[in-house]
Amino acid sequence: MGTPTRSRRQLFDLPGANLTPPKTPDNSVIERKMKEIMKMSGIITINGIKYQTEMKDLEDMGELGNGTSGHVVKMLHKPSQEVIAVKQMRRSGNMEENKRIAMDLEVVLKSHDCPYIVQCLGCFITDSEVWICMELMSTCFDKLLRRLSEPIPEPVIGKVTLATVRALSYLKEMHGVIHRDVKPSNILLDDRGHVKLCDFGISGHLVNSKANTKNAGCTAYLAPERINPPDPRKPDYDIRADVWSLGITLVELATGTFPYPNCKSDFEVLSRVLQDDPPLLSDDGMFSAEFRDFVKACLAKNYHERPKYKELLEHSFLCRYMEESVDVASWFTRCTPASSPHPNHR
Template identity: 35%
Template structure:
């Protein structure tokens, strides 16, 4: 889907904001609940990245802007070896873009669907790497809320990386999250409780429950509870209270003990801190420094001879997408040319008619343009490369983030545009 390559390396102004033109689009590799993902190469550095792009109008119409902005807000303050880290964010007339680490090993859901049988030592390694990631997120006051095989990507050496922060919550130490969020089969019991018996909320332990569910599924090929997306809240709570998890006799006693502690119904009694994991007998032989530095060899290495994703994403982008990314530059240039031509040819009467037509259109769309203008103004532009080159600026930004974080309420709902879109929905 990419255009022709030039052997000459382009030179960009170092003070210029990174934008769409700075990247060579190579191919589509995935899509989520909102937004699609493609492989890109930065033209000046030749570095490869994954680019997630989200159509602004669709995000407004589906009331998803808040999630996009929250994800940007969270990711710009994070950087860790076992996360999919954000490098750049920018926008154009049509889309919002997030450029992140490129992981070509595929997600764990893909490998489960390919009938990969993960060995116990492999899953034990995943648990350790994910525990380090969750400990880091906890130190940054972030609850991920959607840990599952789909959101765990492998690099080419088989190490895990957590992705997808669009429903993550930023919380203060003395606050709790209360909204129901996540993927039901992986959601901890306490997430459901506020809607059943009026409990106050939940904290970081919910991610450790999801880690336990994920580890169980990787080993057995199915989850420990029969909870689905259409399972009601009351039914889920009943399942937690009545169903005992079955552990295969072939699993080691140490592994079972660990999973029992991760899948403890009571969040207070659940393993939910790195320090507790490090002292747990089953993990006593782990060199945690070596894990963090990725010095341990992973038990499962993704196939380097393939892309490790569904090939239909590329076909959908090329054939079915009405506004394909690889034709964006020509499309926007044509639109600009047509607008200029229309403006120059309109007389007073035509201008009046066009204004009336525009008024009718905007009224019909429920102030769509007003929302799009707000998105444009409030969008968070980010450049990690520039921040890394200017530590002073990075420190200034961290201080600003901390001050902003102190203003946050439950689930990190502190952004102007977030509040605006929470109040109104364009259908």
């Protein structure tokens, strides 16, 4: 699609390194949202039962993982004896950090009716920290790939893709939200074979179906139009940026390797995304024609040619996995060591 016209320095800065501070009105909106959410602090709902809970009612059972905005701990909710995951974040005067916390909470609390989004059980908000209590999942696909050291089978990917597209479509249609950080570490799996999307800290509200902020997700999964927008001062992209991130994720799951290997810096990855042809799945018989076509569609460099969720859900690859039964739980059991799982909620 041609080489970028801006200088190396300008290109490297684009994906969010120099975010402009939020304007004062935004800050007041964030504070108002936090105050509304604070009213629900301490109410934990487990198996349909509401518990008025204090932080001391949760027993630490060990670290699960670290994300962009906090760390996640496995905890026993003593009143119910249920083991849950708790994302713990420090509150500070940093408005960008508060914005992430408010967005993460807002999205998970509103998405309680979507089976493809990790369920929020409640939260604790104090002056110094925020705890988001979530259902405990077994692992994420990033950790699973590294543990297996081999690709994920296509039928399992079919079910993963279907759940992820349904989650993204739900966010867009029901709440006008774009995820902006689709990648293997944000797609979770439990031992029953359920696949769920998580981590909404940098999600954004769509205005007239467009996102208009520079907040960036993981550099490696950024769509070309987010790296090199026509006017960096006025970013203008839509949910098809997440479709690209999904495409990169699928190539990684299907091959077991990141599609832009041997890059020594973020800049190198960004340059290759802009200058190289999009990654494709090989036609050597390892992958079905439907799967290869689906990935090719997701990774159209010109986002105007990339399908939106309705089209993806009508694609023959996803239609097949709407009908076909795949025992994801049994596959996960077979490929998981007998030792304890490595849960993750980043």
